[in-house]
Amino acid sequence: MNAFVTGGAPISQRTWIVPRHAPLTPAPSGDSWFVTRYADAMSVLRNPLVGPTEPWTAIARVGQRAGRDFSGLANLLQGMLFSPNDPDHPGLRTLVRKALAQSAPAFAPDVVSAVVRDRLATARRAGQVEAMEDICRAIPTAVMANALGISLNTVQAIRKASLSIFPVYARALPLTVLAELEADAVAAESAILDELSKAEGGLAALVALNDAGFGFSTRTLARYVFFLVLAGVETLTGLFGNMILLLHLNRDARETVAADRGLIAPFVEEAVRYAGPMRAAAPRVALADTTVGEQPVRKGDMLLVDLEQAHHDPVAYRDPERFDINREGPPNMAFGLGAHACLGAALGRLEARIFLDAMLDEAPMVPVKPGLEWERHVSFRRLQRLDVAFEA
Template sequence: MVHETAAPASELVLEPFELSDDFYQRPHDAYDLLRARGAAHFVRFPDGGTGWLVTDYEAAKAVFLDPAVSKALKSPGAQAALGGDAGGAAMFGDMMLFYDPPEHTRLRALVNRAFSGRAVRELAPRITELADGLLAGLAEDAATEQDLLDRYAFPLPMLVICELLGVPNEDRDSFRAWSTTLVSNDETPEARGAAVSQFLGYIDGLIRAKQEAPADDLLSELISASEDGDRLSHRELISMVFLLLIAGFETTVNLISNAVAILLTDNGVRAALAADPGRMADFVEEALRFESPAGEGTFRYTTAPVTVGGIEIPAGQRVLVSMAAADRDPSRFDDPHRVDLDRADKNHLAFGYGVHRCVGAPLARMEGGVALTRLLAAYPDLVLATDTELSWRKSLIVRGLTALPVRLRP
């Protein structure tokens, strides 16, 4: 829920709206309440920090495109918003996600070149093979309660991204621990710092090994990719792999598990897919809109005053664009709190918008579709194994479940 701090109207914009502790569990209650009051809101997040939250669809698109709203951790706007501490600029400053054009344009061109390679184009049959292998391994426990998140939704994207980048599968548990720490709002700065250090150290060694012995994988493509003779520096390679490893499986894990949760709590959608499995692509798009796996994404910073929905946000402020809220904006989507396979408007913002739109969106869509199709084909009688409300991770970056208890057969 959202609690408004009492203040005179003239001071209201200076007083943050308090997002209470249950925000992570039921964020759409907060979004609906805030959206009714406007497009942009000064809020205090559950982690204690303050910033501006954008909740309307059209306002979100405008902010994504506004050159005065920067992603760069090294920008004056970020320095001002964070009190001179760019919150990890030394560690993340070379990451494509935290650059603006023209630097972002250069990095994007190089990673686009790598993503167009054979290692990505020919993944669909391999993803199907990996999915079927994991599902076959669940057969012995099909009638007992198990965590589908832990045994399917997580390992499949991890296997895919490890294979895509040429990372040994035996390292996937380390990746899971590092990534979980990094996106959680419950972890201490010390824990996050340690996870970053270990993660980056591992990636550094992996890159050096691929430079010595290139293979048919995306990492080797990134190392060799060039645009007009330009290549990624070693620091840029480390940052790029770091970004791809986290974004390449975190969002897909949540896409799969969030979609399964929808299927198991909405009999109409499940029946429609059973009657026509060819509707899976429509369902994936609705799942992305209805329960965006990225949620709010990462912060932006105003480098000049910006007007959003009639509200002027000063320079040097943090801005969080809620894709999750925008994608349930009733001024854009009819009956937004309902999953509708016949929804004609599929222009959701789950993958962002503008220059920072997710480069891996086609891969995530394909991987999610394969994962769900194979799951329903193998276990059409899949049921939830709990009557209690499912629990959600405490993260402003991703929207995902902590567990998904199921029985594969009643």
């Protein structure tokens, strides 16, 4: 088995409380279901009778009972475009999609490639770097900051708030923790509102489009800027680190794709399936009685979609634990599906392909420390640290 799986990756850190790739299995709470098979996960994500949960409603109730204000945290959570079920959601997605289209020149391949190659060249000159921070996060941060016209300080404020926001989806948090998240959320929102008041680059397109026909509040715009930066930076940070490791552990695949750059896209898709940045989809809730696979699901039941298991389902993918750039099988679900699919999927794939192409032109990066440090995160599949040196 590939060392990426056996050497400490999140897939081996988790304790499976249900049989892997099993039919829907009830959670101990009795009102939730574990979804681990590829076909069932696909069914859930495409089912119009199933929608994402909205944790900000529970946070608002907690704050009301305790006499605390968590409105900053609630506002940012509502910006998660994979979550809202409210009537404004389609309009907000249309606004963001149009703003991204108008900002396309800032995300053009030559512009992104210049950022990627400059960062790799700087790392190579240094000889040895901590790749997760100096390469994997630095690249999407620079791309997003340049495209939206926001400062790196604002990106850092968003990052600080985003790092702790996903556990809200998984469990109830104590008031002290919610208060800390609220402080980070308020700081991030304040920084974004300041950027919106200046409205340069991609933000100018967003504001202009909104003023021309959408009419959403400035706070609403701020929450979606938060999500765009979070999605555009944090997911690619994880994917880039995994790709560095995959190239190191699969030298034959590296040589093959280096000789035939037409295989870059298949390599990226296999990397996303095999070691995608998201370990699980946002929890779903049945909006009406429905059926998933063979299992009837009642209105109000939670559905916990495990993307790791689904993407390693042997029914969907032959020999799923093997990394294979010539793999046959169904498309991966890493960027979501249906009404809440990732709006930046095309951009994410573009950045990953450009990153891979540039890495193939450089000397291979080799980990220089024994063992691998992985984040134990409810949502992200990401290396915490990866010290590398460039081969001579």
